[in-house]
Amino acid sequence: MSNIDLLGRRKFIAGLGIAAGAAMVAPAMAVSEKADGVKWDKEVEIVIIGSGFAGLAAAIEATRKGAKDIHMFEKMSYFGGNSAINGGLFAAPGTPMQKTEGVKDSVDRMVNDQLASGRGVADEGLLRHVASHAVEALQMTLDAGSEFHPYLQQLGGHSVARTYQTTVSCGAGITQPLFKECKRIGVNTHNRSKFEGFLVGAKGEVVGVKMRTNYHFGEDQPGKVLNIRAKRGVIMATGGFAQNVDLRMAQDPTLTADVGCTNAPGATGEGMYEMFRLGAIPTHLAYIQSGPWASPDEGGFGYVSNYSIFNLPHSMAVSRTTGKRFMNEIADRKTRADAELENRDEKGNPVPPLLITSFKDSKAHPNTEKVIKYNVGWKFDSVEELATHFGVPLAGLKAQIAEYNGYVKTGEDKQFGKNMTKAAGKYIEAPFTVVRLWPKVHYCQGGVKVNTKAEVADSFTGKSIPGLYAAGEVCGGIHGVSRLGSCSIPECMVMGMTAARSLMKV
Template identity: 55%
Template sequence: MQTRRSFLKFGAGAAAVGALAPLTVSANSSDVKWDEEHEIIIVGSGFAGLAAAVEAGKLGAKDIVIFEKLGVYGGNSTLNAGQACFANTDLQKQLGIEDSAELMVQDQLKSGRGYASEELLRHSAELGPYIYQLTKDCGCIYRDHIINTGGTSATRSHQVIERSGAGFIRPMLKTARGYGVKTKIRHKFEHLITAKDGTVLGIQVRKGYHFGHEDSGKLINVRAEKGVLIATGGFGANVSFRQALDPNLGSEVGCTNARGATGDGLIAMIAEGAMPVHLSFIQSGPWASPDEGGFGYGAGFSLYNFPHSVAIDRNTGQRFMNETADRKTRADLEVQRRDKDGKPNPALLITPKHEAKKDPSMANVLKYNVAWEFDSVEAIAKHFDVPVKPLKKQIEDWNTYVKAGEDLQFGKRMNMSTGIYLTAPFIVQRLWPKVHYCQGGIQINAKAEVIAAKTGEKIPGLYAAGEVSGGVHGVSRLGGCSTPECMAFGVTAARSIMKA
């Protein structure tokens, strides 16, 4: 039932976020015909949603449902590189790596450039060891190698053996179902259903939905006994929405996200009065390749090889950045690589095959023409039209930095490059950023409760976790930090709902 009040609320939301905002329903519970009722409703089956389902199951919830709008589970979470930054783990100790939650928080605050939430970052980092163990208890298996992601002062990115987010999703989905969690695909979240006092009562979903056919399926109303968790992810695949926030991110810019990352949950919560924060902080991945679509194989290849490789400007044959700086720093520098006419001239990541072959991604980037093998510096220069003398000098200089353990050009942390000299044969991949992560979203507190814009107080019955929430990371998110944050606030939301 749509009242005049809810129509006016929709109008205000549309003015703020565009005509894509869905209607909200404001009604007493007696005014709504409920088609289903569940103890806990979770919208989205990615890291946040599944972590919440597992935790709620552990805490004794008996009737949990997960709604997923696509035909497969996991959403955007399945497409990442299977990495999660945890501090002070047993694996770090085995490898002689000193780290702490405090150090992780400080690294992230620096990357956030004054906009990150210390409270939320600390909450996530301190829950890290619990999340690490939870995933292992679910059956996730980690590699015995920890990756050095950019902008960190300690090596802390743990990676599952699948080197894909699916390595988290499949075990967690199985564990959730073991607790009796109901999982439903092709159920698209349409909007929240609220009482007149603003309390969230439930949601409307489109049952039998097929992506791209917006009128497909049947609308049903689903009541939540204890609470609704929105874990629908970001809006990177919604080109009109992201371009309205950042005019530089139009359709000509690639994107690593799944097609379902259209911001449905975010838009609905804003229309319901939730506080939007940092929406224009949209991050591009500096490890992306322009020679493949989506996230691709190149991301994993470059992530592994950045610490002991060089990124070269094709115009000069010289390095132009610290290859392990934070994402924003690198992406901003990469997008400046242009030819004389101002057209993109993607940089080159040059890595030694003797080290690159230790990572399984090398076979795929070579097989699918995302990277190429060369026997000499001259061959690289000829193929990519790079001035050969400066390139040879740069590689010689780099090898002196490796020997000395100090990068005199850009101050790169060299502990992951010890003894790894840049010698032929070489593997070379092109680099060009792609839209990857939305730091902005709706505001939550450390209990994963959604905050109302009008009052600054929580919206009763409504929780959010993962990329749909904003203000956590600030201007730039460090690599490997979204996975544990999504899971940490999914777990937190479950705890808050069970205590409500």
């Protein structure tokens, strides 16, 4: 690695096929430099870039392992990153609530579910590492004060119910308590601080970072760039690139600016780019996941997403042109998103399908009231009223409801093989709650390649880049083609904790 000139490394990204010259939301891409002769503005023990699940968990775990001077940097004005607005869903095997509810689960079972969703290219070693430590990460959230609903959910692609959800139905129910814990234990936090590149030692090791202060996202940059030395190392927890339209279109031309996105605006990928420049291996960049539970009637993640995730196991998704089901409502995300995208008219225009739930069952989720209040969902007193409102063939819809209710009664879905465990006793009957479904870009499975120590692999040497660790959505290859819902929080937190342990050498 020491024999490779950094300028040569910067050319590396041009050969990736990922829009090397693509315009970013930010005005300029970061550029790393050799540290020789650099004047250090500050020297700290540990640098963490990013304040989402991964960065927060890393900071807490590093402190627990003896670190005294941790500095966490966030480029936006608020802390929590994209994690703060995610669904707040946390999957883990062998949890206390599973034992209470009599759910039999194991690390092997969770890993096998994820491998099936990953279509044969997921990293079993990383999945097993995360699943094996997921309960530890869950406990960290509880210790910090996170609160969860007193029931488990079974999300699409999971063979059993293993998912906790925060009582506020979003990731802030975890990021805010973790951030408060960081402040309590003395982690130094800096917002409006943009990563501008690595500072690299004579042997290719990461010895520090350049950080721009007083950064205002999307505006001219008035702040000063500081050279910060990291004595133990740097943890990159900068998230995905779902808001970088040029980069995602380079992987999938259909993911244009017209396609909705659930992510926060800062999910633009500069940290990932710069690790590529340094020599990190790009992995699975083309695997970009769309959330099949999203609504075309609201922006971002919205209220419908968590409403749908909760209700899909005991609901019926139908085509508006036929009134018939077209998918297993709790298949993995890719299977469902692909099926939803096929709902179009004869001219190819989208005809978002409907998710139909009995109101008495849907209202068990706190978002139901908001979905109806803000006109992104509807309540109907009869099937005739529902069919008329959306122009659905009444005869076809009535026949489908009767057929589906038969599956609820027998516990066997002969149409699509849906697991009917969570649908037991929950018939589709009036009054109904209805929302429209249409996928939104949600998660990037691709990023830099890491190992089970959260070390970043170096494409030039085949070894790990010294002093550099990464955790969370900025990493790639873990989930394969399709990530199962509620598996991102445990991944981010476990790998953040792992990075801290590796860095602290424990």
